[in-house]
Amino acid sequence: MLPVIAALDVGVLKALDLVKLLKDKVAGFKVGWDLVFEGGISIISEISRYGNVIVDLKLADIPYIVNRVIDKVVEKGACCAILHGFLYPSLPKGDRLYVLAKMTAPTLYDEVWERLVEQVRDVRGFVLPGNKPEVVAYVRKKVGCSYRIITPGIGAQGGRPGEALRAGADFEIVGRYILEKPDRVTEWAGLSSRCFNTP
Ligand code: XMP
Numbered sequence: 001m002l003p004v005i006a007a008l009d010v011g012v013l014k015a016l017d018l019v020k021l022l023k024d025k026v027a028g029f030k031v032g033w034d035l036v037f038e039g040g041i042s043i044i045s046e047i048s049r050y051g052n053v054i055v056d057l058k059l060a061d062i063p064y065i066v067n068r069v070i071d072k073v074v075e076k077g078a079c080c081a082i083l084h085g086f087l088y089p090s091l092p093k094g095d096r097l098y099v100l101a102k103m104t105a106p107t108l109y110d111e112v113w114e115r116l117v118e119q120v121r122d123v124r125g126f127v128l129p130g131n132k133p134e135v136v137a138y139v140r141k142k143v144g145c146s147y148r149i150i151t152p153g154i155g156a157q158g159g160r161p162g163e164a165l166r167a168g169a170d171f172e173i174v175g176r177y178i179l180e181k182p183d184r185v186t187e188w189a190g191l192s193s194r195c196f197n198t199p
Helices: 012-022 033-039 042-048 063-075 109-119 133-143 163-167 176-180 182-188
Strands: 002-007 026-032 052-059 080-084 094-100 123-127 148-151 171-174
Touching (some): 002 176, 012 026, 012 033, 026 033, 033 052, 133 163, 163 171
Parallel strands (some): 002 026, 094 123
């Protein structure tokens, strides 16, 4: 499998075509608000028949509510979900959670991401900007192989295929660049995850 997570930011029919096309090529699929609003929560079960599913609702609420939402998406077949790191220290823990620590676009995370990476523990991994390989390299050095690192920001947002992987990421999250031309996944041939085989 290529170390790519396809971000399915498209309608239901197009998403299903894409998962059928990419199921033996990419390590997983990311499902966000777009698809859940259009297809309902059952779209998660549908897509998880074809591969690993990360649900990206960028959750940001009290732990009780976040845990309830995560229970529901995991029940539907997702491995895990992405939530906002700014919740720290009121951040739920566990292997089902990816923590967004710094975004591809400028945000207030730019002022706190190093602290988050230093202090957040007992989660599945971190979401970091793939268009900033130096950030990925810094975090990998800090956390070793204790946590997964997944990175959006490739293609449409300037990151080049493979750059974040070479800096230490496990999987590159790619939306528009491969949604527009699915054959582009071949650009990841020969690349591999730094530490984990599954997203
Ligand atoms: P593109 O089309 O830019 O899609 O490849 C990126 C996907 O990743 C999700 N995502 C983020 N995108 N900065 C981003 O630009 C982030 O920090 C981030 N975290 C997650 C985005 O929602 C889209 O699905």
